[in-house]
Amino acid sequence: MRTLGFIGTGNMGSALAEAAAKNPDNRLLLANRGKQKAEALKEKIGGTVTDNRGAAEADFIFLGVKPQMLQEVTPELSEALRSRITPFTLISMAAVTSIAKIRELLGFSCPVIRIMPNTPVAVGEGVILYACSDGVTPETEREFLCAMSAAGRFLKVEERLIDAGACISGCGPAFVDLFIEAMADGGVACGLPRALALELAAATVSGSSKLMLETGKHPAQLKDEVCSPGGTTIQGVRALEKGGLRSAVMEAVIAAFHK
Ligand SMILES: NC(=O)c1ccc[n+]([C@@H]2O[C@H](COP(=O)([O-])OP(=O)(O)OC[C@H]3O[C@@H](n4cnc5c(N)ncnc54)[C@H](OP(=O)(O)O)[C@@H]3O)[C@@H](O)[C@H]2O)c1
16 A cells, blocks of 8 residues: 655646546545645545645655646645655656756755656546656656556656657647547538547547557558558548648647747
């Protein structure tokens, strides 16, 4: 049995807590500025509602407040953590906030796992980039991955790559949503009912991704396999190339990175 404390049960904090709740070995401590949110989450997934200090008693403490709120939370958190006698690991999900910055705000160097989750965590299909600070032992890392396995796919990277990676996995859901919506619009223009067109488009994106990840084939190969000579698909590919799809998608990732 391990305890996971969540400070901030907003969109991402609650999605991660919900994934954690699927593992019966996890005991959840839920804290939020407005207690109602934590209470509502408890009704849904179980656990115990507490305050920030209470959540800071957990083995893994998830910081789920917005980056601009960190300065408000860290003094109290620092005090609570300094008085700990049992080991703990801080899990920071704050975008564009380095492990060094978290430690600077706390005023001391505790073990930190920096994660960058994305919204599909809510359905157990997230991508979670993560990097470990010094002081995070291989056992702690294994324990963390085991505790959170229901959230999705965990990819360990060097911390310096997290921001660029987040421009694909963090921003990507919005880019993919646009693509799905556009494909469905095309279907509606061809006479399909909207709901059917959306389901077809979304399931096609999901299935194509799975096919690529499970076969390990390059997307160009998979595309070639669908395009028969003189067929219909290659005509669609031609239209996408003419519309600059590749360039637009690359620019989207780069624009997000520059921001
Ligand atoms: N959403 C995403 O797709 C995503 C992706 C990757 C990383 N992240 C990261 O996840 C973190 C949370 O983002 P979010 O989108 O989940 O934001 P959010 O929905 O606004 O959640 C933040 C939560 O923190 C609570 N909070 C604020 N100050 C607090 C305090 N002093 N003590 C306890 N709780 C406090 C807020 O409570 P109130 O309801 O009372 O305001 C709110 O429920 C951010 O660092 C963000 O960078 C988010």
